[in-house]
Amino acid sequence: MLIVVCHFGCKIRAMPNIDRRTLLYAFGITSVSSMLPARAAAAGKVAAAKPGVNRFAFGSAAQAKTSRCKVLSEDSAGACTVFELNALPRSGPFQHLHHREDEWYYILSGEFLFRAGGEEYNLLTGGSIWLPRGIPHVWANTATIDGKLILMCQPGGFEKFFDEIGRVPVDKKSSDTMRDLIAKYGMEMLGPPIFASSWMQQHS
Numbered sequence: 001m002l003i004v005v006c007h008f009g010c011k012i013r014a015m016p017n018i019d020r021r022t023l024l025y026a027f028g029i030t031s032v033s034s035m036l037p038a039r040a041a042a043a044g045k046v047a048a049a050k051p052g053v054n055r056f057a058f059g060s061a062a063q064a065k066t067s068r069c070k071v072l073s074e075d076s077a078g079a080c081t082v083f084e085l086n087a088l089p090r091s092g093p094f095q096h097l098h099h100r101e102d103e104w105y106y107i108l109s110g111e112f113l114f115r116a117g118g119e120e121y122n123l124l125t126g127g128s129i130w131l132p133r134g135i136p137h138v139w140a141n142t143a144t145i146d147g148k149l150i151l152m153c154q155p156g157g158f159e160k161f162f163d164e165i166g167r168v169p170v171d172k173k174s175s176d177t178m179r180d181l182i183a184k185y186g187m188e189m190l191g192p193p194i195f196a197s198s199w200m201q202q203h204s
Helices: 020-026 061-066 159-166 175-184 196-202
Strands: 003-005 011-013 067-071 081-087 095-098 102-109 112-116 119-123 128-131 137-141 147-154 187-191
Touching (some): 061 081, 061 159, 067 159, 081 159, 102 112, 112 128, 119 128, 175 187
Antiparallel strands (some): 003 011, 081 147, 095 137, 095 187, 102 128, 112 119
């Protein structure tokens, strides 16, 4: 015999021939699973990274220094990947959008300009910005010294994009090459970097 407690706290004894699910719906309990103990979601593993250490084996030493991976996709069971980015003065990526990842940036040091969704955001140390997928954006370190950011991408897997970029020789990193790589990883290139001339000097 099934006893159901209604919204008002009263106990109602159900008839034996009434289907359990039908009875629960009758009293506004639309989800049986919500009444059961929650099962633990697939969890990652504890992942510690010392200063200056990568958890991903990048194929390029330069890329390993530029985008140190602190949390692998594997560490988080695919939920996210986390990087410590080193940004050269007056440098940043091409304007683009993601179809797969949401991004969160936190400024560790430096001065950064973000353009996203038709707005401009000047962020200093301690500032942060959330960039949902599908929003065109571009950013740059506007200072004359190196800057540093934390980047979290969700879901995980973005370390593979950085790794492939790092394997392209510097003199081969044309805008066409970048466009192809960006498209391969579910993004669209929409425009030049904020400091396009600086990017050309760094990759020529």
